[in-house]
Amino acid sequence: MKKNLLFIIPSLSAGGGEKSLINLLSQIDYDLYNVDIFLLNHNGLFMEFIPPQVNVLPLPDNYKLFSLSLLKSIYKFLGSKNYKLAINRILYTICIRLNKSVGTNEQYGWKYLSRSLADLAKVYDVSIGFLEKTSIYFCVDRVTAHKKIGWIHNDYDKLESNIAFDEKYFKKLHEILTVSEECATVLKSRFPDQRNKINVIYNIVSPSVINKLSNQMNDVFIRNQGQKIILSVGRLHHQKGFEMAINACEELVKKGNNLKWFVIGEGEERSNLEKLIAQKKLQNHFILLGLKANPYPYIKQCDIYVQTSKFEGKSIALDEAKILCKPIIITNYSTAKDQIKNNINGLIVEMDPSSIAAGIYQLIHNPILKDSLISNLSIENLGTEKEINKLYQLL
Missing domain, CATH: 3.40.50.2000 (Glycogen Phosphorylase B;)
Known part of the structure; x- marks a missing residue:
């Protein structure tokens, strides 16, 4: 019965x-x-x-x-x-x-x-x-x-x-x-x-479902030659620390890095984040994409996945980025080490804009480290069915 x-x-x-x-x-x-x-x-x-x-x-x-x-x-x-x-x-x-x-x-x-x-x-x-x-x-x-x-x-x-x-x-x-x-x-x-x-x-x-869905769309990002695409996924909420992401983006752009940082998500912090983006003159570098029913093509086609959370339980978006073998940077919130082993399958950085920017700079300019993270992720057993x-x- x-x-x-x-x-x-x-x-x-x-x-x-x-x-x-x-x-x-x-x-x-x-x-x-x-x-x-x-x-x-x-x-x-x-x-x-x-x-x-x-x-x-x-x-x-x-x-x-x-x-x-x-x-x-x-x-x-x-x-x-x-x-x-x-x-x-x-x-x-x-x-x-x-x-x-x-x-x-x-x-x-x-x-x-x-x-x-x-x-x-x-x-x-x-x-x-x-x-x-x-x-x-x-x-x-x-x-x-x-x-x-x-x-x-x-x-x-x-x-x-x-x-x-x-x-x-x-x-x-x-x-x-x-x-x-x-x-x-x-x-x-x-x-x-x-x-x-x-x-x-x-x-x-x-993993089978995520990989299948990640192939449903081509060319979701329009990028200039040599431009790096950074992606974050999360609700536009204080918990996700996107104000730190915007400040980190400003640091990187000022240092001459050719990048665009996209965020998939929606929430009550949108207007505050838009004001900060305008204040920093980052409209061409930091883009709020809103909600996407299928975020996986975006994750697959980005160069670096970044999560600037102030706290998490166990992030599903992070698991999805791992399944798609993306170089990952996360902030050092209390449960960060439950999902990422620093310098093995991602980077854990301190919870401030300069540390976030430094981690991204490292992955942009150190291809050996980036390839090592991708290689280690590719052999992990990440399915939890x-x-x-x-x-x-x-x-």
Whole structure:
């Protein structure tokens, strides 16, 4: 008899956790499992990649109204005489605006947001909150399941969460999964009473799929003779450190390096980054490409892949660049050594523009080092499709 699984995630817009879920769903044996997915937003880059066997649950009507702008939401609730939700919508906005910590906004806002979300009627064998915070809170508060799993995709310490708030929810989970050993170590130190629940399942990536998709487009970059193409992939968010990338680009250009640096991604920092690019007069050198449903031809055709993150769990984009044998530079965030061995399969540099620029300069002007990194990557076994078996064991 098939087991009934539920995955919960806020959206399938661009992001490592979102792509990780799509990769996982593509590997599940649907002869063994019926799979539902609950989303708070049905728009997003990866919606089209949901396997046809997966049932996307409809959005509750009250939540649709709750997610409107404040005035529209209140107007709709008052019009339907739903005064309690009108008050909760006001309290939600006050809570978010008064709370100065971005890290705890999602936590404290859940009290009011959750009232627009009814309990799901179906009983599941396993329910999985696939991202930290809201996904896990929904899994605990609004789902009936024989087993509940929470999945943390980042270094918990960098999320700036209220530990006591999460502790109450983690106690009600049967398993807590994360994406790297370093992330697991952090969780165990912050939640010692839950340490026996904490396990690692790596993000699923498929070299055969990535290589196939990387050949779908030719000449994605237009370059001048001798020009080097640098690429970064990531949400335009403070976490990704793209302001450091822009400053590093400025250093390299001033030293006469012929390069273009492209970024695939979208996010709330776009306007700030565009201002900095204009301020540095780098419009012809640092280009924000926006979202790309298939980023792999861009990765394949770049000369150097650079990740300037301030923190990560386990970066899927980095795994993809490794599979395509790109010379890689990453900043020395807490989990960097989980994915890169310095001077073996990439370079780890300090988290500042000058160090980033120096690493790029080294790969541009030291072909022996660059070829060595590529050669070492080419013999690595980088597929993680078998990680799905770890999940099956838990299920």
